[in-house]
């Protein structure tokens with residue numbers, strides 16, 4: 005059973021902080037196979053010749069405790085660290101686990117990702133604090149532990165009695181892989197599987213890869229795992245449940261991809277696509293793809309963006325004037341600007357926060373009316389409080405807070 009996605013995400017985020025005071029759990033779900041829940045999950049496999057760590061989580065303090073747990077079970081060296089991909093929550097604390105004999109393995113694109121993060125450090129910190137509600141800001145560092153071994157498609161190695169297969173596929177990132185220990189029917193999936201609607205079309209991040217994502221999930225499904233450790237969230241330890249969950253996510257991603265492609269060929273505008281594309285009922289109800297992290301709207305926008313340019317087809321928007329200039333022009337022939345403010349308050353009272361935002365922008369951009377900015381901050385806060393999607397909720401919350409701060413320091 006999947007825990008309520010939003011609560012689960014919140015508790016994982018809190019774990020980043022709680023790990024400073026609380027003990028971690030290193031859960032053995034099958035002999036020699038472990039995972040430590042957190043943000044994100046850390047996989048640990050014991051072999052007769054050493055330890056393999058899969059992903060290293062975001063918080064070094066949390067990682068220290070996991071390392072201690074490993075050391076309470078074995079004296080054998082950590083021989084390998086595998087990154088399922090280069091996102092911070094999977095690589096940030098690698099140095100905690102890295103010993104003299106440790107080899108770090110990752111897909112070749114992880115190297116480019118690390119370089120990109122370094123040149124965009126200030127930007128990444130800013131969007132990271134928005135998406136994760138400031139909860140990861142002080143644990144992220146940008147001096148990455150680069151991989152010693154990189155691979156292009158697949159990489160396989162043997163350690164002790166176990167074989168590890170690392171299989172690349174694009175998905176949430178272009179540097180993604182899953183780790184399969186075939187004889188044991190165990191898969192560490194990284195973020196190919198996160199117990200939420202897949203994170204396609206994140207509003208703050210670069211494009212993701214819906215088609216390759218479901219193709220990779222098909223590869224995971226064909227291996228018929230009995231245990232699946234996701235990048236985030238609880239372990240799946242029932243073969244049938246794993247198949248059902250994978251099936252739902254595969255269908256969902258395929259559906260989004262095929263629908264967007266169909267509509268693009270038909271010439272449907274993005275705005276109309278968002279209106280017309282509805283998930284089939286069985287997918288909408290699936291507990292494995294509830295819209296707590298990704299969601300259908302993000303996915304349609306993300307897939308559309310991947311396959312198109314920025315022009316939306318409206319000639320007004322090819323070389324648009326600045327929002328400020330347009331708003332001033334409109335306001336110049338509206339004698340009673342107070343009426344706009346009053347209408348916005350009315351909409352707020354009716355819970356029509358989005359429409360109120362559209363109207364209030366006329367005053368925010370076109371006048372010096374400070375009450376308009378205060379109202380906009382309130383509306384944005386309301387949207388945060390009423391949204392069940394982790395990313396949208398945090399975007400609204402963080403921006404509302406910034407508007408208040410900017411206004412009070414004027």
Ligand SMILES: [Zn+2]
Pocket residue numbers: 044091093094195235236
């Ligand atoms: Zn992750």
